Amino acid sequence: MTSTAEQALLPATRVRRADAERNRAAILDASTAIIVEQGSLLDVREVARRSGVGMGTLYRHFPTKDELRNASLDRLFRAWVTRARADASTIADPMAALENFFERTLECRDRSRALNTAYGARTHAPAAKCELLLDPVIDELRTRAQDAHLVRPDVTVEDLKLLLTALSQLAQTIGDTHPDAWRRVLRISLDGLSSEHTGALPARPSNG
Template sequence: MTVADQPTPTPPARRARRADAARNRAAILEAAGAVFAELGGSVDVREIARRSGVGMGTLYRHFPTKDDLLATVLEQEFVSWLTAAHQAATATADPWQALTGFFEQTLTNQARNRALVESYAATGGPSQVCAEQRDFVLDDLRTRCQRAGLLRPGVTTADLVLLLTSLSQTVQADDSRPGQWRRLLRISLDGLSSRNTAPLPEVGGTAEATQ
């Protein structure tokens, strides 16, 4: 290799600018996560800039609109707590405790994040990519419980997804009855237990179709 063929090293000044930009972006995302969770998606972005210690120009260079910032924060936090919940479930030897713990941890995280609650109320749930990751985790937990004989016969992954979605809607309305979702979660989980052996109704069956 000749001298001309060797890659040109990045100047120190450019590396420093890149490092500064990365730090600024991380600071914005950290501050935005806290602000959105506390105050919701309608918060003024100037509060985010203030808490992150950057100017408005810097904030807008990284995120041209508040919607861009909100979407990035919500997806990042969703993946973060989903990963943590899945790791906790995987580390739990008892399949039933793993499943119930996942529901508890997921809904607790939602209840603590005002912007997430608002977003789900408006859109019906997470993005498709996030939903697919969630469904993969639920399918794994369902399989573990069924193999151990702990889950009611006939329960599907789609049932667990629908249950989690329904309870998420309860979390969204929790201001009027704080803690209601925990009560409904306990009732729902009891219904999933293999102690209940009665057949589940068919989805889209004749009786439903004629009503």
């Protein structure tokens, strides 16, 4: 049984845990905002200043800058996938849903260069997790459009992922000088997905 002394300590323990959770959330909020604004080269002193915690508190929650960066990117990726899934479910027309997915995703990445770079490189652990979450969304959109005979039947999920990565890199490469160029290329690409095109696609590249 819990002693009287131990029971007296329980409220204080709960307060400390609540404070720790608030501090962690504040650190993540600040870090995520900085990544969106400035890219992934985090200044942990700026994170501490914005979150209102000391450096010791920050390092207790995130011992390294990489851990803090990855946690923030993971939060961004998950929010992005959640929005993508929600948007897809509200659009009845299969082709319009697919188009909306590409447009909203590219707009999101256009605003956050760090997000774009991390996903495109596929070297960050959060990007790998994001890909696992995103694949079913892309597959559902592709299947809906193909079942409606709007997208050619030989288009694969990997085709759409490669298209998304290519357009993301385009937006990043020339975004400063031609910020809306990706919209034109997206329109050309989506037209190319149409089931009206019946010519055989080149063979898929081997993984070897």
